[in-house]
Amino acid sequence: MDTKKEWIIAGPCALESREILRLCIQELKQLGVNAIRAGLWKPRTLPGWEGMGEEGLPILLEETLNEELIPATEIMNQEQAKLVAEALRTIDPSAEMILWIGARNQNHLEQRAIAEALAEGPEGIYLMFKNAPWEDERHWLGIYQHLLSGGFPEERLLICHRGFHPGRAENPLGRRNLPNYEMAMRIREKTGAPLILDPSHIGGEATKVIEVMKEAEVYSFDGLLVEVHLEPERARTDASQQLTLEKFREALASWRSIVA
Numbered sequence: 001m002d003t004k005k006e007w008i009i010a011g012p013c014a015l016e017s018r019e020i021l022r023l024c025i026q027e028l029k030q031l032g033v034n035a036i037r038a039g040l041w042k043p044r045t046l047p048g049w050e051g052m053g054e055e056g057l058p059i060l061l062e063e064t065l066n067e068e069l070i071p072a073t074e075i076m077n078q079e080q081a082k083l084v085a086e087a088l089r090t091i092d093p094s095a096e097m098i099l100w101i102g103a104r105n106q107n108h109l110e111q112r113a114i115a116e117a118l119a120e121g122p123e124g125i126y127l128m129f130k131n132a133p134w135e136d137e138r139h140w141l142g143i144y145q146h147l148l149s150g151g152f153p154e155e156r157l158l159i160c161h162r163g164f165h166p167g168r169a170e171n172p173l174g175r176r177n178l179p180n181y182e183m184a185m186r187i188r189e190k191t192g193a194p195l196i197l198d199p200s201h202i203g204g205e206a207t208k209v210i211e212v213m214k215e216a217e218v219y220s221f222d223g224l225l226v227e228v229h230l231e232p233e234r235a236r237t238d239a240s241q242q243l244t245l246e247k248f249r250e251a252l253a254s255w256r257s258i259v260a
């Protein structure tokens, strides 16, 4: 994929079933979304359902690749990275895929081990790294350096800003996480990698997610990672922050009219 293009990655927080994913993909495809997110291994704040895991992997790959869309999912460790790489190699070794390292996955040894495994291909894999939950520019840049030191090619790295935990900071808008757009722009400047905004984990609730998309339009993000569910109230994870298709369609149109 041309890293200069618009990256719109949308889909459910977690993969819940083949049927739900398929319906969601059909709708998102019509909006010109190019990549479909669906978490297989879900890190949870409290114990609960942790995603379909390995069982969901062929579902995610088949349903997206059959529609000529790019699958996107989070991996937590090297074992999962290898499983995904092997499945992609088997289904279509020339296909593109986006894998990401989530905010809570801050063990640099594991980050580097993931980079090492994925450096072996398939070559269509992009590796996106989110900022850590705490606000630390040096640490964020450090993730980039650890991934490079693991041998992953810099031209296939993507940055993702998902906000920082408010901690003791003031949070008048009651957001789940607080953005630092200027810091995100500096990370892009220093790395040269495309910068994706995750408004879902910043807003934490559908109306706030839309507010975040709106306020971020003035920044020149290279794309979006947004949680969209056809029936958010029935979602098994992050139900309150997933956008309905109607809301996403509207917010995306506004985003494109300014950013694109």
Ligand code: PEP
Binding pocket: 013, 039, 043, 074, 101, 102, 103, 104, 130, 162, 201
């Ligand atoms: C996610 O994107 O589903 C996720 C778990 O996000 P984060 O790592 O930003 O909390």
Ligand code: MN
Binding pocket: 013, 227, 237, 238
């Ligand atoms: Mn989520």
